[in-house]
Amino acid sequence: MRILLSPSETKSVGGSGDPLDLAALSLPALTDTRRSVADSLVAMCGDDPAGARSVLGLSDTLAEEVTLDARLWSSPTAPALSRYTGVLYDALDQASFTRATRSRAESRLWIGSALFGLLAAADPIPHYRLSAGTRLPGLGTLRSVWKPSLTAATADWADELVVDLRSGGYHQLGPVPGAVTVDVVTQYPDGTRKVVSHFSKHHKGLLARSLAISRAEMADVQSLLRVARRAGHTLEYTSATSLTMVTEP
Template identity: 35%
Template structure:
């Protein structure tokens, strides 16, 4: 089983560590693509400020993000598990697994892949610096990073995933980078609550991210190895999640009343 998750905009800033080595990251064949994108991002971030902010989808109040981007190739790097923050990662708590449940963390190393606009895909232990480059960004002389990764990932990632079940928890922005051919599960988190005496359900970003982090953590700790979408749904039910069939084959709704 492989579990695909998105990155997070919120990140910790590594300190006192060696810079990233692109060839040391998962799927080393992607190193030339990673290096080309890093070079293009540095060039953009060192250029005219207004143009760089616009290209990266940043506001004037986020100018400091450009300073980080300007030194990506020399900045300290740390495991992705420690760099990515945000609701999903707080709920997943990979650093906690590393110290409290090493076996579960080893499973995360084997199965969790973080999709990134700059790095393509990452294992939790892959060392990266602080950066700002989301999927959908267009870099000068390179173009859309999503399109770049769609081409670069098709061979190496397809070979890695092979016939394994893919649990695809990526946000929409990152699904275009690589699409599993088959044996894929998707999850929608539905927040259920009473409104004016009527039971209603809706998708709420905070509940969605937190619940996905919790269910990944639960699967890792349980050592679950589902091979089909049905086995995946059964594994979640065994772990106490309320799971219902979704609208499409291989899709499921996880219904929550509270986090």
């Protein structure tokens, strides 16, 4: 089973790992694309910091993000799961993992990335700033860069249960055929429902945690539903590749 998460704009800084080595990352078929994107980002941020702030959509107060991007190849690394912060990762609450639950989580969790495509939870990466909607010089849209190689790199996942919790922009970088997606809605006392926006990250983080640390083996949607419901989540079967998570206001 694989659970795909969105990354976050906010990330921890620093780390104790050696500088970025693309050969050390999972899905080695993505190495050439990763290098192209990284080289373009580093060159832009090193050669034209002011222009880079505009391309990356950063205010002057976030100028340090450009500096860190320019140092991408020399910055220390940390496991991807601890690099990303924010609402979803707060809900995932990895600090509370035991050795056993961390091992299960690291074997199941993957994180979408505009810079790296997809990362396994333990992959060592530096701090960086790049979002899915960015157009890097000489590369065009990141969707056009990533989609061919990313979808091809995950082709051998076809026989596994893949739960794709990525947001729209990161899902579009490389859809995984046959993956199960989850929509989050709030149901009100009168029975009406509304699609959850910001807090979708929180609820997806809670769901990801329940699935990632479970001792159960989940090979299909029905086994996933059993684990999620035992953990207290309200999940509805919409189709073979679509579920609805119902939350309270």
